[in-house]
Amino acid sequence: MNLFKAVRLAVFLHIVAWTPFAIAQADYPSRPIRLIEPAAPGGGLDFIARLLAQKLAESLKQPVVVDNRPGAGGNIGVEMVAKAPPDGYTLLMPTSAFPINPSLYTQLPFDTVKDFSPIVLTGTAPLMLVVHPSVEAKTVRELVALAKRNPGTLNYASDAANTASLAAELFKKSAGVNIVGIPYRGASLAMTDLLSGTVHLYFGTIPAVNKQVEAGKLRVLAVSSAKRLSMMPNVPTVAESGLPGFEVNGWFGLFAPAGTPAPIIAKLNKETVAILNMPEVRKKFEDAGIIPGGGTPADLGRLLNTEITKWGAVIKEAGISRN
Numbered sequence: 576m577n578l579f580k581a582v583r584l585a586v587f588l589h590i591v592a593w594t595p596f597a598i599a600q601a602d603y604p605s606r607p608i609r610l611i612e613p614a615a616p617g618g619g620l621d622f623i624a625r626l627l628a629q630k631l632a633e634s635l636k637q638p639v640v641v642d643n644r645p646g647a648g649g650n651i652g653v654e655m656v657a658k659a660p661p662d663g664y665t666l667l668m669p670t671s672a673f674p675i676n677p678s679l680y681t682q683l684p685f686d687t688v689k690d691f692s693p694i695v696l697t698g699t700a701p702l703m704l705v706v707h708p709s710v711e712a713k714t715v716r717e718l719v720a721l722a723k724r725n726p727g728t729l730n731y732a733s734d735a736a737n738t739a740s741l742a743a744e745l746f747k748k749s750a751g752v753n754i755v756g757i758p759y760r761g762a763s764l765a766m767t768d769l770l771s772g773t774v775h776l777y778f779g780t781i782p783a784v785n786k787q788v789e790a791g792k793l794r795v796l797a798v799s800s801a802k803r804l805s806m807m808p809n810v811p812t813v814a815e816s817g818l819p820g821f822e823v824n825g826w827f828g829l830f831a832p833a834g835t836p837a838p839i840i841a842k843l844n845k846e847t848v849a850i851l852n853m854p855e856v857r858k859k860f861e862d863a864g865i866i867p868g869g870g871t872p873a874d875l876g877r878l879l880n881t882e883i884t885k886w887g888a889v890i891k892e893a894g895i896s897r898n
Contacts (some may be wrong), residue, residue: 613652657685661834674882696868715816732765781864
């Protein structure tokens, strides 16, 4: 066989081998999709996952089933997706601990960056910095001044090594103050002591604390987002209140196993972005204190890497570890 015939045969065999794969991509999806959510039902992540699953099922003409897999700080569900076939039929919407856990755990059964293909940022959840009314401070600047006059006397509720608790650690670092963290096994217990005045301050999600603010049981000093929120335009950001550059958001994204074909990633991105731009979806998100996401897969990949670096530095300085 001459060289020309050998090359033609190789090309033919390559096309034959890849034809079923190409057809599978073109027909995607042709069966139900499983969306793994590494958290228990009922929270903000579950709200996003189920709303998007419903809308994706309508646009893709296939069922999208939310599979709650909580445990081990979200790592159980994440590992399942890391080991799933990269065919677009197993997706992941991780908790806000996703970029935190690489620094929190010394060993993970997956690589948070290498084992996943980003699809799209689905939403961000800014936090509210609130204090008990017994705290004299009415602004962030006053809170920082109070903490500096009385180092070690103010405390904050820490319900886990999550975005809300690490926000307080970042606040301490940025402001150069000594505020004591009080650990709790859950947000509800932390909220109970915050409302009683046992705990002085807390970074909480909008749904968790806003009703208490409106009832006068807590005082809001600022929001943790980079810009003021349209839902509460009179509340300043931490950054504009004396700590430039301070920004903390819980965020939720859609991921697939690494190696998922680019056309499938592109299709999922396009469909999800279209859903996030629907007026009724945006309203439901904003009513829940969540800013709708969007953007490209590359945008989500950059955000993930930035957050891993950011929280890694905070965790190292605070000496926090899970194992």
